[in-house]
Amino acid sequence: MTQTTTADMIAARIPGFALSRDLYCSDQTYQDDLENIFYREWLYAIPACEVPKTGSFATLQVGTYPVIIVRGADGRIRAFHNVCRHRGQRLCPKENGTNPKLVCPYHQWTYDLDGKLIYARDMGEGFDAAKYGLKPVHCLDIGGMVFICMAQVPPPVNELAPLMMKYLAPSGLADTKIAFTSTIIEKGNWKLVMENNRECYHCGGSHPSLCRTYSDNPNMTSMQGPHSASREILDHWDRCDDAGLPCRFVHHPQMQWRLARLPLLNGTESFTLSGKAAVKKRMGQIPFDTAGSLMFYHYPNTWNHFLGDHAIVFRILPISPTETQVTTNWLVHKDAVEGVDYDLDNLTHVWLHTNDEDRQVVEENQYGILSPAYEPGPYSPTQEEGVIQFVDWYCGVMAERLSPKPIAAE
Structure with missing residues (x-):
């Protein structure tokens, strides 16, 4: 019997639907993902302050x-x-x-x-x-x-690098330190971890502490361009522009990466239970308390939040077909003193709980997909637009790199 390959499964997928079972759990696809993505793309590794x-x-x-x-x-x-x-x-x-x-x-x-x-x-x-x-x-x-x-010849970064440096400059990462590190193992495929991050369809039912400051309304994070977004986002960008703070939506043509500064819910300042800043000594040169979060993701392995008082940077690394390591670092100003400028529990509470809630969601998702009864269902074009973008990016990259190369004529 002929074995169905990763390329075959990607070619047979229905656009706008979840991936087939083996793309989330087979040994062959895991090896293909490593060889064609994790060994060939730029991977976020550590904050420089580490x-x-x-x-x-x-x-x-x-x-x-x-x-x-x-x-x-x-x-x-x-x-x-x-x-x-x-x-x-x-x-x-x-x-x-x-x-x-x-x-x-x-x-x-x-x-x-x-x-x-x-x-x-x-x-x-x-x-x-x-x-x-x-x-x-x-x-x-x-x-x-x-x-x-890891590649001998890495992909170009000439488009991303100057934008990243411009957008991150106000956060002053050179003058930060790691206040806390968390590393967990999620018993799910790396793509499920990334898919879960790319939507907030699940947030209202899974993340009570996060939803105090982060809206699960897709209109609050949906953007089509630097001048095309919801009125609330556009108003926030106008305010940031006036203060000289880089903010507007920029992205890779195939959505491999994205940068945009978005307001938090109801004018809150930071990811805390109170909505107030967690750190008295602010990072960098963010001009006002309600500047929101500079959100940056880069496929295949990172998403990040840069706030006025601290930053949270995330790294994922696959360790088996159904296991993913998730490392989170909380960054604060290098001179901030624990117990004086910040309380560690207040700083980390929201995302420690959110990470564990996401772990449970991903693991239950993987359990269901492992069932022979699993059949891919459709994504919500409104609520899961980010998931569709990620899956399209993944399938596009893999289809290109797994396709047979023509043999040159002698």
Whole structure:
């Protein structure tokens, strides 16, 4: 019997409908997703403030690739494959830390922070250390957010990078620190995690704390262009324009990324139960308390909120066909003092609860899709417009990259 491929399933999908069962849970599709998306696209990795000084490092796992990100003595942030060039030991097993050099725990091969091998004991005459530096991974710090790409030739960022730097500049991410980090495992396919994020159709029934400040009315987040949105959004953009705050809707032609600053519900200031700012010492140069949230997403693995008092940055990484790691960082001004300028529970309450509520939603979604009785249903064109955009982007990328390549004539 001929096995249905990922390309076949994508070709057979009904536009405007959820994906078929195996696209959410088969081993083959998971491998195809890694090879064609996670190993080829720019991935959000960490906030730059996670590696604040020389020797600071952070690690992550992208499919089968362990990666280390480190700040060098020249201030530059670099990424390398977290694999010793001697016998393949994982160089740094810790999630983060600070070291003056990168030293393999197995045989103490030692690398400088720029990846050069500077010490390898008893390797014999003729050993050329210059041939055994760490293998680099493409790495960019864009406005305080660090992206990596596993591909030999990464996609261009000439359109996104200047817009990101412009829109993020008022948040002053270079002068922030991580106040809290949460990492959870959601027992669902990475696409279900992203789909769930791209709609608020479920918010009223699932997110009571979030809905105090974030509207589940799709008109409040639906935008067609920099001058086409609901009256409330347009009024907010006019106010931001007057204050010199970048705000209007900009996006990738295929909606791979989007930036826009949107008002919170009823003139609230931040994602807290009270709606008031969580941090007294404000971030960057946001000109007024009710500036709302600069919302930024980038497929395949991040969505983010940049407020006047703090920022919440999210990263997802697939770890199996039906498991996804979700990491959330709360960023505050680097001089903000816990217990003085902010209360940690007040700062994190809304999104800790929202993340756990989303975890439950995604896991129940995955349980249902695993059933042989599952059949894709239609998306709401009003409530799930963002989901449709994501699924169309995913299917477009995969269809192009999985299609047979013509053989050149001799």
